[in-house]
Amino acid sequence: MSLALxxxxxxxARVPAEQRGPGLDRDDxxxxxxxxxxxxxxxxxxxxxLLRAGDLLVVNxxxxxxxxxxxxxxxxxxxxxxxxxxxxxxxxxxxxxPDGRGATRARAGGPAGAVVGLAGGGxxxxxxxxxxxxxxxxxxxxxxxxxxxxxRRHGRPIRYSYTERDQPLSVxxxxxxxxxxxxxxxxxxxxxxxxxxxxxxxxxxxxxxxxAPVTLHTGVASAEVHEPPYPERFSVPEAxxxxxxxxxxxxxxxxxxxxxxxxxxxxAAGPDGVVRAAGGWTDLVVTPERGVRVVDGLLTGLHEPEAxxxxxxxxxxxxxxxxxxxxxxxxxxxxxxxxxxxxxLLREEAAHAGRCSGN
Numbered sequence: 397m398s399l400a401l402x403x404x405x406x407x408x409a410r411v412p413a414e415q416r417g418p419g420l421d422r423d424d425x426x427x428x429x430x431x432x433x434x435x436x437x438x439x440x441x442x443x444x445x446l447l448r449a450g451d452l453l454v455v456n457x458x459x460x461x462x463x464x465x466x467x468x469x470x471x472x473x474x475x476x477x478x479x480x481x482x483x484x485x486x487x488x489x490x491x492x493x494p495d496g497r498g499a500t501r502a503r504a505g506g507p508a509g510a511v512v513g514l515a516g517g518g519x520x521x522x523x524x525x526x527x528x529x530x531x532x533x534x535x536x537x538x539x540x541x542x543x544x545x546x547x548r549r550h551g552r553p554i555r556y557s558y559t560e561r562d563q564p565l566s567v568x569x570x571x572x573x574x575x576x577x578x579x580x581x582x583x584x585x586x587x588x589x590x591x592x593x594x595x596x597x598x599x600x601x602x603x604x605x606x607x608a609p610v611t612l613h614t615g616v617a618s619a620e621v622h623e624p625p626y627p628e629r630f631s632v633p634e635a636x637x638x639x640x641x642x643x644x645x646x647x648x649x650x651x652x653x654x655x656x657x658x659x660x661x662x663x664a665a666g667p668d669g670v671v672r673a674a675g676g677w678t679d680l681v682v683t684p685e686r687g688v689r690v691v692d693g694l695l696t697g698l699h700e701p702e703a704x705x706x707x708x709x710x711x712x713x714x715x716x717x718x719x720x721x722x723x724x725x726x727x728x729x730x731x732x733x734x735x736x737x738x739x740x741l742l743r744e745e746a747a748h749a750g751r752c753s754g755n
Contacts, residue, residue: 399701399722407729408558409736412567413591423591426730426737428698430713430721437728440591440738449604450648452640454657454691455589457609459573461544461581462551462565463616464500467491467520468513475500476512476520477554478543479533479583479615480628486535487543488526488626490616499557505531512536515550526626533616533626544579554584554616558733568734571597572609572653580629582614587734588654588696606643608636612660612678624681624704625659631675632664640671640690649742651693655705658682658691658712665689682708684715693742698725698732713741 413424427438429446438446447453463478473494480488491512492500505525512520519539526533540546553568570589573581601607612630640661643650652658662682664674669689682688684707694712699705701722709718721739730737 399706399719401701401722401726403701403726403732405558407726407732407736409731409733410558410560412563412735421593423593423596425591428721428725428728428730428737428739430717430739430741432714432717432742433720435721435724441596443596443740444599444603444605446740447600447603447605447651448648450606450643450646451604452606452608452643452648452650453600453695454608454610454636454640454650454652454661455572456570456586456654456656456660457572457574457611458586458613458656459575459581460553460565460568460570460585461583462547462553463583464554465546465551466515469510474503474512476514477583477616478547478551480613480626481543481580482535485541486523486537487520488533488615489520489522489536490533495557497557498562499555499559501557502532505534514546516546518546532623556733559735574609576611576613580613582612582656583616584614585734586612586614586654586656588657588738590734591738592653606639606648608639608661609633610636610657610660610664612656614656624707627677627679628656628659629676630660630663630678632660632671632673634673637664637671637673644669644690649692650690651695651740651742652691653695655694655696655708658688658694658708661690662688682711684710687711688743691743693740695738695740697734697736698722698730698739700732709741712743717741 414420423440425440427440429436465476467474467476475492477490493503495501510522520536523535525531568585571592572589610632663678663680665671688711
């Protein structure tokens with residue numbers, strides 16, 4: 397799915413909500429709600445009153461890594477984005493060029509055999525593209541297997557050019573992030589959960605909304621070419637699987653917080669829609685043709701009109717509903733990207749809605 401829309405540059409959220417003015421917090425963003433054809437506008441802090449007792453939020457506990465490290469190929473500066481740790485010790489990485497303003501721009505990957513010097517004295521040897529889909533991500537073998545330590549000492553959060561300045565890693569952690577025993581995490585923040593605060597979570601719980609934690613360590617997004625996601629590590633624990641199934645057996649809604657949570661829970665669902673404890677690698681790409689088996693709704697940020705994630709949104713809510721919502725988001729000047737506003741989509745059956753006329 398690609399939307400025939402253009403997002404003006406001024407609608408890119410350049411700083412986090414809490415830095416836009418005194419007294420603001422993470423949850424001081426707007427919430428666009430799509431209920432089938434109907435669209436309504438809210439503050440994110442209203443979420444507890446939009447859900448019901450017995451509804452369930454599926455949240456991703458993956459912490460964000462400081463996954464950008466300065467490097468050199470010969471005398472040429474590069475920035476290495478560490479994406480995914482392979483089973484054989486290699487890392488999938490994206491090499492990018494510094495843009496002179498603190499962010500980066502795309503560059504060609506490779507070549508095979510190239511040696512990348514890293515901050516701190518380590519190095520990477522590029523071995524080959526991650527897949528036949530393109531040469532953006534490459535497998536690379538580090539000279540020191542302790543890449544997590546390298547990121548801790550010399551890394552910084554991945555930042556794209558629409559943001560105003562570097563931010564500390566804490567800005568990129570969600571309230572649900574938990575440290576992994578092996579130091580694993582996400583190359584980029586599972587940003588749909590960023591507006592949640594401890595206060596808002598407490599209010600949701602007090603109103604009878606439940607939470608099911610899952611984990612999916614997301615890799616580096618394709619900011620320029622909008623490729624579908626590559627295989628990623630995930631885990632759905634037994635307790636969460638049971639809770640999801642119990643809510644589905646009742647009259648509550650299962651709402652995934654972020655596309656990563658959708659990918660994780662749908663990867664653990666059988667054709668019968670029953671979720672079972674699962675973990676490992678998932679290569680699932682949720683499309684309208686595949687559909688969703690578990691989730692009734694999705695809470696997510698606003699995506700670029702060409703983004704591959706829009707196929708997942710269409711699978712959840714329907715093409716017409718997504719198109720209507722994005723037209724409204726542009727008209728009402730919602731903010732895009734990881735520090736921006738949030739969109740709650742409900743499945744057409746869940747919202748008791750039909751087709752959207754005029755789309």
